[in-house]
Amino acid sequence: MSFEHSKKILIALDYDSQEAALSFVKQLSPDTCRLKVGKEMFTYFGPSFVKELIDLGFDVFLDLKFHDIPNTVAKAVTAAANMGVWMVNVHASGGFEMMSKAKQALEKFGDKAPLLIAVTVLTSMDEIELKRLGVEKSAQQQVMHLAKLAKEAGLDGVVCSAQEAKILKAELGNNFKLVTPGIRPEGSDAGDQKRIMTPKQAVDAGSDYLVIGRPITKADNPVKVLEDVNSSIS
């Protein structure tokens, strides 16, 4: 199996126990996946947990989806870069100025700067939910609108669903990275995710990185599920 394909999988570590998360992580190799730390684990266990994962050799995506005024977000992404994370994100709906300031704040880290990615439309949202927010565009149109804004602001890519990957790649080019949660291997429960695809469909559509949480972490044999996902996309 090619190393490049294995590293496409970002496992969402959404645990309320650091011990449980670490006992799972210690069965993994940094050659077969990267790890994502989100709001739950960061709120419980903070930067020391993130650093422990980095010390174990893993690339870490710090998924805190910053959304605040430009100055605050620029300082928050600076703190993330100081932690040594591989990728960090902000909400595109925080605006062009916020995204630009965040990108500028990372320039001082040179080639050690984390990738900076913007969340477009959460994969748990469908058009009914967008309408409730007053957004009349389709999910695909709204993702495209926010992704173009993120690209103009100099960001490295976006979080979107794999359902939008093909059209985003065609419009924004191959270097603009697409990080896609809402990945569901055949037969797994969608849960609260609305815009979903299987790992193979996502890769075929052009996703660069596939975020997978519960289908792996809640499985009876998580390592086997990861191996099967990696085989399906290799």
Ligand SMILES: O=c1ccn([C@@H]2O[C@H](COP(=O)(O)O)[C@@H](O)[C@H]2O)c(=O)[nH]1
């Ligand atoms: O649009 C988004 C942005 C982030 N997420 C995060 O990804 C994982 C998905 O976990 P699953 O268990 O595979 O559903 C989770 O940590 C979310 O916070 C997302 O799902 N959608």
